[in-house]
Amino acid sequence: NCRRCKMKIPRQADLACGNWGVIGDQAGKATFVEVCSEKGANLLDGAVKAGVLKTGAANPKGVEIRGKVENAMLKLGDKWRARYFEDLGEGKDRLKKIMDETSRCIKCYACIENCPICYCVECSTKKSYLVTPGQVPPPFMFHLIRYAHISDSCINCGQCEENCAMDIPNALFMHALQTDLQEMFGYTPGVDMELPVLALVEEQTERKRLADTGSDQIFNIFE
Numbered sequence: 001n002c003r004r005c006k007m008k009i010p011r012q013a014d015l016a017c018g019n020w021g022v023i024g025d026q027a028g029k030a031t032f033v034e035v036c037s038e039k040g041a042n043l044l045d046g047a048v049k050a051g052v053l054k055t056g057a058a059n060p061k062g063v064e065i066r067g068k069v070e071n072a073m074l075k076l077g078d079k080w081r082a083r084y085f086e087d088l089g090e091g092k093d094r095l096k097k098i099m100d101e102t103s104r105c106i107k108c109y110a111c112i113e114n115c116p117i118c119y120c121v122e123c124s125t126k127k128s129y130l131v132t133p134g135q136v137p138p139p140f141m142f143h144l145i146r147y148a149h150i151s152d153s154c155i156n157c158g159q160c161e162e163n164c165a166m167d168i169p170n171a172l173f174m175h176a177l178q179t180d181l182q183e184m185f186g187y188t189p190g191v192d193m194e195l196p197v198l199a200l201v202e203e204q205t206e207r208k209r210l211a212d213t214g215s216d217q218i219f220n221i222f223e
């Protein structure tokens, strides 16, 4: 997952810290901090005032090196994506590969339980009219439901693959779909603050409705 990641410096966070660009006598002793929001700036100021942190201006040469390292890593990310995604093939070939690999699923639910995007009160994969209960391996619908619900918002964290009891490359499949959707619709999960492509309603309103009613649908398109 890290190989395919292109979030090398998380500037959507308040502070982005790391060691790229820390050079000279500071190498190994200091941390490069990018201040990305007012909240981040206030936090840093507060820490300096409290005497727990010392800051200094970044070395211009270090800034240049940091930029170069970041660019090189982004290119590497593209390279790894190309290699992994090309191996999956296209269209029906890709579908067949995904169906073959997921056919050894034992329906342990670890992929759903560990996914930060799968937050539903009740999961559609547990509905008997969608996924026949007690069947192992489960019908492909089990996996299709996840692809349909979260392929636009997968952040490639890798948890669905890391925790899969059957070593199914779930994150690779989802990330490949997510990348295609991002190309089509321009939505970057984990960065864009507006609703993802597949969300039809206001998330906060939906969360409240789920909590108030105990409903198990992420969104209700029938009202």
Ligand code: SF4
Pocket (backbone or CB within 6 Å): 111, 114, 115, 116, 117, 118, 150, 153, 154, 155, 156, 157, 158, 159, 160, 161, 170, 171, 174, 175
């Ligand atoms: S890689 Fe994507 S689908 Fe898998 S657990 Fe992370 S966010 Fe969920």
Ligand code: SF4
Pocket (backbone or CB within 6 Å): 112, 117, 118, 119, 120, 122, 123, 124, 125, 145, 146, 149, 150, 218
């Ligand atoms: S209903 Fe869909 S999005 Fe919700 S937990 Fe289940 S698979 Fe994940």
Ligand code: SF4
Pocket (backbone or CB within 6 Å): 104, 105, 106, 107, 108, 109, 110, 111, 112, 160, 163, 164, 165, 166, 167, 168, 170
């Ligand atoms: S973690 Fe793996 S074995 Fe478990 S339900 Fe998900 S795909 Fe199937």
